[in-house]
Amino acid sequence: MPGYAIAHLTNIDFNADIVEYLERIDATFTPFGGKFLVHGPGQTVKEGPADSNFVVVEFPTREAAQAWYDSPAYQAILPLRTNNSTGTAVIAEDCGDDHIATDILEELQG
Secondary structure, X not given: OOEEEEEEEEOOOOOHHHHHHHHHHHHHHHHHOOEEEXXXXXXXXXXXXXXXXXXXXXXXXXXXXXXXXXXXXHXXXXXXXXXXXXXXXXXXXOOOOOOOOOHHHHHHHO
């Protein structure tokens, strides 16, 4: 099952550090099979802060997503983003093709 690195970023200061982060991040995906699914323009905020931006990166597995995030290459550039934005980042797994909303009720109850 694919894994995902998902970020909800706000208050992004598009300065030289962010430019460097963007110039370097793609190379950090390569060893782990990552690719952007959602990134940059083309997002319409329907709820929440208007200055927010979502990023979704797909990896072959959740373990690959976690290994990418923990990798020395990504950790070396991470402060370029975290020092110039606020937000939340998560690693998540694909819930599968047959998942329906109420499936989580079983997990919560049992």
